[in-house]
């Protein structure tokens with residue numbers, strides 16, 4: 001049976017990515033070797049990382065003066081690399097969820113952290129408004145999409161200092177105005193590649209302004225100087241990322257990806273809002289994520305949640321169980337998920353509601 005993959009991460013990849021990765025595991029670039037067993041210094045892999053880097057720059061329209069890095073350690077490693085490299089006095093952060101608060105915890109090891117606002121009081125079900133960045137902040141850090149709670153800041157905020165964003169779960173779903181940023185980072189396993197590689201896009205001239213010693217591997221300048229080859233980069237995830245990037249480009253780039261993402265999310269939210277049985281956990285439409293749609297059963301139907309998961313799995317729908325800190329359901333609608341899968345979920349919700 002065809003599966004409809006709604007996992008939050010690692011998550012669905014395009015058929016193109018999976019097929020080409022499978023082929024390269026058997027024979028990479030006609031070398032007669034698997035991509036699993038070639039040197040990262042071979043000319044064939046150098047071509048892969050070069051093309052992947054160029055496509056990230058092209059698709060995201062990254063201006064001159066920024067470097068695109070392919071790093072290990074996950075987005076969670078960036079929580080410490082960011083303040084290690086950029087924070088000497090004070091930085092501002094907004095607390096919109098678990099990942100944001102993990103980033104705040106690490107930043108506190110390196111300087112003063114001004115938390116401009118938090119939505120923790122309401123289990124992170126909204127994006128705080130009317131906050132101000134503290135005077136003298138070196139940067140403002142935010143999580144553009146809160147994967148666990150289904151909220152999103154889809155528009156680059158306006159603040160009086162440079163910005164840094166964790167875009168792990170919504171990169172390649174909207175344009176980014178890089179003139180406002182000194183760094184953007186994203187773990188690949190939500191919208192790009194298998195787990196194991198993280199993209200960090202850093203503004204070169206924003207580096208080198210802290211006076212602490214930085215361990216070699218945690219210093220962005222090391223990886224810029226060596227083209228992400230200071231040590232062995234995650235070869236296979238980078239190969240897969242290239243396939244996804246080619247697929248994105250062939251589809252028509254960010255414009256088309258965003259159009260599809262908005263249409264998928266609109267269809268699902270419309271169904272949730274019109275339902276007698278389901279309700280969204282994020283009530284302000286402006287705060288709703290187009291990548292991770294979180295919903296629950298209304299109190300009078302609560303005891304049917306388990307049954308709905310089984311009902312869905314009979315139809316090939318997998319990965320819709322909500323994160324344990326929110327409960328209910330979460331449908332992740334990443335770029336590779338076709339509208340057809342959203343329609344199958346919508347159908348299941350309607351049929352289940354009819355049945356009860």
Ligand SMILES: *Cc1c(COP(=O)(O)O)cnc(C)c1O
Nearest residue numbers: 074075076099145147168169187
């Ligand atoms: C998944 C996720 C992370 C954590 O990524 P790792 O690669 O597991 O460290 C961080 N931030 C956001 C927004 C995420 O969705």
